Amino acid sequence: MTILVFAGSLRKESLNKKFAREAARVLKTKGHAVEVIDLRDYAMPVFDQDIQDGEGFSTSVTALGEKVAKATALVIATPEYNGSIPGVLKNVIDWLSRLNPMPLADKHLLLLGASPGALGAVRGLWHTRVPFEATGVHVFPTMMGLSAAGSAFAEDGTLKEERPAKQLDGLLDQFTKHVG
Amino acid sequence: MTILVFAGSLRKESLNKKFAREAARVLKTKGHAVEVIDLRDYAMPVFDQDIQDGEGFSTSVTALGEKVAKATALVIATPEYNGSIPGVLKNVIDWLSRLNPMPLADKHLLLLGASPGALGAVRGLWHTRVPFEATGVHVFPTMMGLSAAGSAFAEDGTLKEERPAKQLDGLLDQFTKHVG
Amino acid sequence: MTILVFAGSLRKESLNKKFAREAARVLKTKGHAVEVIDLRDYAMPVFDQDIQDGEGFSTSVTALGEKVAKATALVIATPEYNGSIPGVLKNVIDWLSRLNPMPLADKHLLLLGASPGALGAVRGLWHTRVPFEATGVHVFPTMMGLSAAGSAFAEDGTLKEERPAKQLDGLLDQFTKHVG
Amino acid sequence: MTILVFAGSLRKESLNKKFAREAARVLKTKGHAVEVIDLRDYAMPVFDQDIQDGEGFSTSVTALGEKVAKATALVIATPEYNGSIPGVLKNVIDWLSRLNPMPLADKHLLLLGASPGALGAVRGLWHTRVPFEATGVHVFPTMMGLSAAGSAFAEDGTLKEERPAKQLDGLLDQFTKHVG
Numbered sequence: 128m129t130i131l132v133f134a135g136s137l138r139k140e141s142l143n144k145k146f147a148r149e150a151a152r153v154l155k156t157k158g159h160a161v162e163v164i165d166l167r168d169y170a171m172p173v174f175d176q177d178i179q180d181g182e183g184f185s186t187s188v189t190a191l192g193e194k195v196a197k198a199t200a201l202v203i204a205t206p207e208y209n210g211s212i213p214g215v216l217k218n219v220i221d222w223l224s225r226l227n228p229m230p231l232a233d234k235h236l237l238l239l240g241a242s243p244g245a246l247g248a249v250r251g252l253w254h255t256r257v258p259f260e261a262t263g264v265h266v267f268p269t270m271m272g273l274s275a276a277g278s279a280f281a282e283d284g285t286l287k288e289e290r291p292a293k294q295l296d297g298l299l300d301q302f303t304k305h306v307g
Numbered sequence: 308m309t310i311l312v313f314a315g316s317l318r319k320e321s322l323n324k325k326f327a328r329e330a331a332r333v334l335k336t337k338g339h340a341v342e343v344i345d346l347r348d349y350a351m352p353v354f355d356q357d358i359q360d361g362e363g364f365s366t367s368v369t370a371l372g373e374k375v376a377k378a379t380a381l382v383i384a385t386p387e388y389n390g391s392i393p394g395v396l397k398n399v400i401d402w403l404s405r406l407n408p409m410p411l412a413d414k415h416l417l418l419l420g421a422s423p424g425a426l427g428a429v430r431g432l433w434h435t436r437v438p439f440e441a442t443g444v445h446v447f448p449t450m451m452g453l454s455a456a457g458s459a460f461a462e463d464g465t466l467k468e469e470r471p472a473k474q475l476d477g478l479l480d481q482f483t484k485h486v487g
Numbered sequence: 488m489t490i491l492v493f494a495g496s497l498r499k500e501s502l503n504k505k506f507a508r509e510a511a512r513v514l515k516t517k518g519h520a521v522e523v524i525d526l527r528d529y530a531m532p533v534f535d536q537d538i539q540d541g542e543g544f545s546t547s548v549t550a551l552g553e554k555v556a557k558a559t560a561l562v563i564a565t566p567e568y569n570g571s572i573p574g575v576l577k578n579v580i581d582w583l584s585r586l587n588p589m590p591l592a593d594k595h596l597l598l599l600g601a602s603p604g605a606l607g608a609v610r611g612l613w614h615t616r617v618p619f620e621a622t623g624v625h626v627f628p629t630m631m632g633l634s635a636a637g638s639a640f641a642e643d644g645t646l647k648e649e650r651p652a653k654q655l656d657g658l659l660d661q662f663t664k665h666v667g
Numbered sequence: 668m669t670i671l672v673f674a675g676s677l678r679k680e681s682l683n684k685k686f687a688r689e690a691a692r693v694l695k696t697k698g699h700a701v702e703v704i705d706l707r708d709y710a711m712p713v714f715d716q717d718i719q720d721g722e723g724f725s726t727s728v729t730a731l732g733e734k735v736a737k738a739t740a741l742v743i744a745t746p747e748y749n750g751s752i753p754g755v756l757k758n759v760i761d762w763l764s765r766l767n768p769m770p771l772a773d774k775h776l777l778l779l780g781a782s783p784g785a786l787g788a789v790r791g792l793w794h795t796r797v798p799f800e801a802t803g804v805h806v807f808p809t810m811m812g813l814s815a816a817g818s819a820f821a822e823d824g825t826l827k828e829e830r831p832a833k834q835l836d837g838l839l840d841q842f843t844k845h846v847g
Binding site for chain 3: 710715717748754757758759790794798
């Protein structure tokens with residue numbers, strides 16, 4: 128079982144990149160094969176059918192599609208933009224969904240979300256489920272929103288507080304047990 | 308009352324561009340001031356906080372923001388990509404929501420959706436409501452999904468069949484009466 | 488303008504009944520005509536088309552329908568049950584939607600939600616919007632989730648903390664200004 | 668693997684009861700152990716915490732909870748009321764979610780929906796996913812909406828048209844393969 132982990136955000140200091148890396152670290156300690164990627168390394172234009180018809184898929188789209196295709200499961204930590212899925216993540220889905228074979232089909236996905244505020248990106252996670260489920264992804268019912276994420280991570284990237292650390296650990300166990 | 312009309316799609320032959328133009332035409336016959344724009348003329352990068360912090364807003368973002376700010380109401384015809392809001396439209400919301408003052412706040416919005424299939428983009432319209440409502444937009448409760456849109460438009464851009472034509476006409480009346 | 492206020496919960500000590508009553512009190516201090524009702528006084532069976540066809544509408548359904556019909560706007564404070572609309576509130580919508588004329592059409596609605604936990608019923612509020620919007624209700628885009636509601640109210644029913652009290656006050660002003 | 672099948676509707680001539688029975692028949696021909704129940708036989712009051720605290724769970728709630736607990740998977744055919752989950756089905760979830768152990772946790776669920784109209788209850792199915800997922804149910808990503816259901820079934824209960832019959836057959840294969 129290979130697990131592909133990334134964040135639904137581009138900025139370098141993204142809290143969700145930190146959350147994704149920490150989830151990956153915990154998964155590795157449990158003996159899973161994990162690959163962490165950064166969507167910044169897979170820059171793609173805003174989806175436009177005319178681009179697909181004219182130029183075909185960019186190498187970033189096909190390369191990301193191959194990463195997804197090889198993975199058994201995905202863990203995505205995503206911010207909430209305006210109570211909903213970030214455009215950057217939706218754009219990735221729009222492009223990947225055009226590939227044939229469609230790499231997202233039948234994948235297992237665990238959604239995480241970090242936010243500096245009190246709600247922990249929870250509204251956005253529910254909105255983010257929809258396009259993945261529409262492409263045939265098995266989105267794990269339980270998700271984790273990390274609130275006050277601006278101060279949640281220690282220097283070494285681990286979660287400072289025991290409660291969210293245990294929640295993440297338990298959730299990753301549940302998820303990998305379900306997928307396995 | 309000025310009504311800004313556009314499609315949530317980039318491609319030139321977009322069915323939703325046709326639907327948007329037809330809605331604009333009908334609104335004009337009713338005496339409303341209407342402006343139709345094409346998101347292709349407002350190309351913007353995928354949202355990235357680092358771009359906003361480093362380079363600020365592109366002229367496309369500020370120009371679109373001004374168009375929205377001047378309008379009393381918006382009519383957006385949007386396709387459904389993977390049962391949900393297109394990345395291109397979500398990306399526009401992500402950028403506009405960062406402007407200050409935020410041009411979407413308190414605007415009235417009517418959502419239309421055209422699709423070649425039988426469901427008329429209806430699933431996607433419900434998903435599309437969420438980010439707009441999260442930014443304070445009054446999304447009109449009734450929406451219109453146009454099914455079999457590939458053959459719905461005559462050469463002159465009008466709707467061939469009486470039933471959808473009447474539905475659009477009545478919905479635009481309801482919407483403008485509510486906004487006015 | 489008459490505003491009908493109630494909670495989407497039946498139990499006597501419901502936090503959302505407290506929240507509804509407090510919203511009503513604030514609205515009265517602003518000079519609005521307000522009526523607070525309790526769904527416990529409008530007991531209705533679980534919706535079943537056979538009951539409607541056989542026995543017609545119960546007096547609770549027609550009486551509640553009349554209350555809604557007379558109101559200009561509704562304020563509903565609703566708990567979140569399983570991340571979503573409570574069955575009791577959905578059941579009320581199902582019954583009211585069968586009345587002719589349909590009393591919910593074109594009403595304005597403000598949704599509030601109280602919960603003992605940290606998320607303040609916010610997930611449930613977004614799920615609750617959908618059936619109201621499907622019946623033609625103008626659901627106000629901004630909503631208010633009150634977290635830690637078990638300790639939020641003073642003996643006299645007012646909100647203890649200044650921050651949520653101000654939030655409620657400002658939101659009610661925005662809502663009534665929009666409706667008026 | 669035992670599959671529990673029922674409809675999210677009470678009325679005797681419910682199209683969704685027909686759809687549920689047909690799904691059950693097809694599952695049996697594939698060799699699965701199937702039980703079909705009718706929510707009419709599990710009448711329960713509208714959920715009220717005071718009832719739970721005072722009288723405890725009715726026998727209908729505990730009996731339905733046991734049926735769910737014994738099943739490996741559920742297939743529910745549900746109508747769409749006002750673009751959303753029927754109150755009767757939400758009420759069942761609200762009651763079952765209070766049982767301890769909670770019988771819905773980790774169950775697999777396939778959602779079907781029949782409607783007399785063109786949209787096949789599809790909007791409602793997406794809304795119905797949410798409370799199930801919030802209780803830890805693995806809702807199968809693909810769902811099936813049956814449009815024009817008033818004329819879809821033959822005298823013997825089978826689907827008249829080849830296309831929906833094949834769609835149902837294939838979807839049930841996918842679902843049981845995934846669960847198995």
